[in-house]
Amino acid sequence: MRVGFIGLGVMGRPMAERLVKAGNGLAINRVKAASQYLVELGATSLDTPRAVAQQSDVIIIMVPDTPDVETVLFGPSGVAEGLAHGKLVIDMSSISPVATKQFAERIEQLGCAYLDAPVSGGEIGARNGTLSIMVGGTRAAFERALPLFEAMGKNITLVGGVGDGQTAKVANQIIVGLNIEAVAEALIFAERAGADPARVREALMGGFASSRVLEVHGERMINKTFDPGFRIRLHRKDLSLAVDAAKALELTLPNTAATHQLMDTALAEGDGEKDHSALIRTVQGLSAA
Amino acid sequence: MRVGFIGLGVMGRPMAERLVKAGNGLAINRVKAASQYLVELGATSLDTPRAVAQQSDVIIIMVPDTPDVETVLFGPSGVAEGLAHGKLVIDMSSISPVATKQFAERIEQLGCAYLDAPVSGGEIGARNGTLSIMVGGTRAAFERALPLFEAMGKNITLVGGVGDGQTAKVANQIIVGLNIEAVAEALIFAERAGADPARVREALMGGFASSRVLEVHGERMINKTFDPGFRIRLHRKDLSLAVDAAKALELTLPNTAATHQLMDTALAEGDGEKDHSALIRTVQGLSAA
Numbered sequence: 001m002r003v004g005f006i007g008l009g010v011m012g013r014p015m016a017e018r019l020v021k022a023g024n025g026l027a028i029n030r031v032k033a034a035s036q037y038l039v040e041l042g043a044t045s046l047d048t049p050r051a052v053a054q055q056s057d058v059i060i061i062m063v064p065d066t067p068d069v070e071t072v073l074f075g076p077s078g079v080a081e082g083l084a085h086g087k088l089v090i091d092m093s094s095i096s097p098v099a100t101k102q103f104a105e106r107i108e109q110l111g112c113a114y115l116d117a118p119v120s121g122g123e124i125g126a127r128n129g130t131l132s133i134m135v136g137g138t139r140a141a142f143e144r145a146l147p148l149f150e151a152m153g154k155n156i157t158l159v160g161g162v163g164d165g166q167t168a169k170v171a172n173q174i175i176v177g178l179n180i181e182a183v184a185e186a187l188i189f190a191e192r193a194g195a196d197p198a199r200v201r202e203a204l205m206g207g208f209a210s211s212r213v214l215e216v217h218g219e220r221m222i223n224k225t226f227d228p229g230f231r232i233r234l235h236r237k238d239l240s241l242a243v244d245a246a247k248a249l250e251l252t253l254p255n256t257a258a259t260h261q262l263m264d265t266a267l268a269e270g271d272g273e274k275d276h277s278a279l280i281r282t283v284q285g286l287s288a289a
Numbered sequence: 290m291r292v293g294f295i296g297l298g299v300m301g302r303p304m305a306e307r308l309v310k311a312g313n314g315l316a317i318n319r320v321k322a323a324s325q326y327l328v329e330l331g332a333t334s335l336d337t338p339r340a341v342a343q344q345s346d347v348i349i350i351m352v353p354d355t356p357d358v359e360t361v362l363f364g365p366s367g368v369a370e371g372l373a374h375g376k377l378v379i380d381m382s383s384i385s386p387v388a389t390k391q392f393a394e395r396i397e398q399l400g401c402a403y404l405d406a407p408v409s410g411g412e413i414g415a416r417n418g419t420l421s422i423m424v425g426g427t428r429a430a431f432e433r434a435l436p437l438f439e440a441m442g443k444n445i446t447l448v449g450g451v452g453d454g455q456t457a458k459v460a461n462q463i464i465v466g467l468n469i470e471a472v473a474e475a476l477i478f479a480e481r482a483g484a485d486p487a488r489v490r491e492a493l494m495g496g497f498a499s500s501r502v503l504e505v506h507g508e509r510m511i512n513k514t515f516d517p518g519f520r521i522r523l524h525r526k527d528l529s530l531a532v533d534a535a536k537a538l539e540l541t542l543p544n545t546a547a548t549h550q551l552m553d554t555a556l557a558e559g560d561g562e563k564d565h566s567a568l569i570r571t572v573q574g575l576s577a578a
Contacts, residue, residue, distance in 0.1 A: 097482050120493075120496040120497060120498070121496060121497070132492070132493075132495055132496040134489075134492045134493075136484075154495070155492075155494075155495035155496065157488065157491060157492035159484060159485070159488050159489055159492050160483075160484050160485055160488060161483075163482070163483070163484075164482075164483070164484040164485075164488075164489075167478070167479050167482040167483070167484040167489065168479065168484065168488075168489045168492045168493065170478065170482075171475035171476070171478055171479045171489050171493065171498075172475075172492075172493050172496060172497070172498045174471060174474055174475040174478060175468075175471050175472060175475045175493065175498035175500075175503065176497045176498050178467060178468075178470070178471030178474070178544070179464075179467075179468055179471055179498070179500065181467070181544055182463060182464050182467030182468055182471065182544065183464060185463055185467070185542045185543075185544060185545050186460035186461075186463040186464045187460070188540065188542070189456070189459065189460055189463060189531065189534070189535060189538075189540060189542065189545075190456050190457065190460045192538045192540050193386050193452070193453075193456040193459075193534060193538060194449075194450075194452065194453070194456070195425075195448060195449050195452075195453040195456040195457060195460075196448070196449055196453075199446065199448045199449060199453075199457075200448055200453075200456065200457045200460050202446060203421070203423045203444075203446035203448050203457045203461075204421075204423075204457065204460065204461050204464065205444075206421055206443070206444035207409040207410060207421040207444065207461060207501070208409060208410070208461070208465045208501050208502065208505070209409075209460075209461045209464035209465050209468070209501070210500065210501050211464075211468065211499065211500030211501065211502070211503075212496070212497050212498070212499050212500065213497065213500070214464065214500075216497070242478065245478070245482060246478060249478075249481045249482060250576060250577055251477065251478060251481050251576045252572075252575035252576045253474045253477070253478060253572075254474075254547050254551070254572075254575065255467070255470055255471060255474060255544045255547055255548065256474050256478075258543050258544055258547060259544065262543070283541075283542075283543075286541035286543065287539060287540045287541045288539055
């Protein structure tokens with residue numbers, strides 16, 4: 001397939017690499033030093049998203065936030081200017097479900113298909129092709145994209161119509177964020193009550209408290225190893241999406257709001273670039289030493 | 290082993306049954322109709338905790354709350370009056386870690402050993418002998434009790450000294466309660482955003498959001514089947530232990546406190562006897578329909 005890939009950051013680079021290694025043609029945008037190796041693997045470097053869209057059947061976007069997707073799609077020399085009838089746009093960024101529905105409508109008006117397909121699993125999942133991919137859109141578009149998704153991920157779900165992939169991703173980030181905060185409170189409690197948090201965590205691993213977060217992030221909290229992983233700054237962005245969408249939907253989500261605020265505090269304290277398991281430092285900071 | 294078992298409720302009955310079926314002598318206290326079958330299995334029914342303690346080498350207690358343990362141990366005709374040098378008291382109730390240390394000290398002054406050994410896994414775990422057992426006390430006492438624990442549970446951990454079993458149980462209930470609340474917020478969000486919560490849950494099962502709570506309680510929330518399981522009323526008691534101990538330890542645990550309050554609301558709304566997954570009803574109630 002002729003694939004265009006826009007957004008060669010920490011996640012985008014290994015995803016694009018897996019696509020080209022799977023035998024797809026790859027057009028990329030404004031190559032920097034870090035992604036020069038993709039050109040050596042056979043990718044074509046072009047100057048604008050418009051040019052990438054012109055040379056591709058499927059255009060994948062992987063950028064940080066909602067305004068970035070809007071700029072890539074509809075800004076000057078953007079993807080929309082290079083689209084022709086029958087092309088497929090796949091936004092794999094994690095952005096607003098509400099804005100996604102608007103973007104999809106504008107792309108569909110150009111005679112093209114749109115999928116939102118945010119991922120979970122971090123840089124390691126991107127490298128190993130084990131990302132979870134949560135997809136919103138038509139089944140026809142999903143099936144067309146499936147070979148590409150299978151090159152990048154393992155747990156690939158068509159959740160529903162356009163926007164539902166982003167909704168699932170927000171739900172994912174609510175659960176992961178609140179589970180991290182829960183493990184932090186429990187381990188802080190255990191330590192202050194005089195128990196060994198590492199042994200408490202072990203005792204809890206087999207029961208109803210067990211979770212990927214207790215396993216992975218709980219261990220980081222105990223070892224105090226907070227290299228990302230997934231940065232608090234980015235998780236706070238995802239909880240901002242949750243809080244903003246909840247407001248638009250007139251929903252009260254008390255622990256999401258509280259955990260979002262704790263992440264605000266983490267950023268204010270300079271922990272934004274640490275792994276999200278470092279949220280335990282912020283929760284600890286709420287109590288006197 | 291000659292075992293005394295005090296507290297033949299929903300959990301205690303099947304636990305005592307497994308002990309007698311494993312070949313232990315069993316003395317029980319004030320048998321009611323529901324536990325008459327234990328006498329038919331060979332248990333001896335006695336009139337007071339004191340008499341149970343006199344006839345047993347190991348006395349196990351499984352009652353609802355901290356004051357109940359205190360009454361069983363130190364009340365009139367209590368266990369303490371029937372103890373003699375070298376006996377072992379095991380409290381498998383879920384109670385205050387702070388009070389536990391005081392109870393243990395008083396029992397040890399009588400020349401006896403004390404273990405706190407609260408459990409997780411519910412009535413089904415008690416029936417099947419698959420409880421998680423979190424133990425605090427000396428290694429010698431733990432090893433003496435191990436054959437009994439192995440008749441009742443699978444995941445058996447000596448967490449640390451006296452009280453650390455209860456601390457681990459509180460930590461467990463913090464994580465389970467907050468994970469339930471997190472899944473509730475995520476599924477409510479998904480539904481209100483227009484997605485199918487069942488498909489969102491499936492999309493999340495393989496990734497970092499995965500947990501026993503997403504698996505078990507998430508499914509109950511989607512099917513709206515709230516037969517206990519584990520009652521909100523009891524989980525609220527456990528979070529009260531957490532909130533009270535946190536206050537004594539001068540700890541701020543924001544989401545534990547908020548979730549405890551939500552469980553208060555659930556009780557006020559008449560949901561106390563429902564499974565704790567029914568907390569989703571309370572979270573839904575915070576938003577206009």
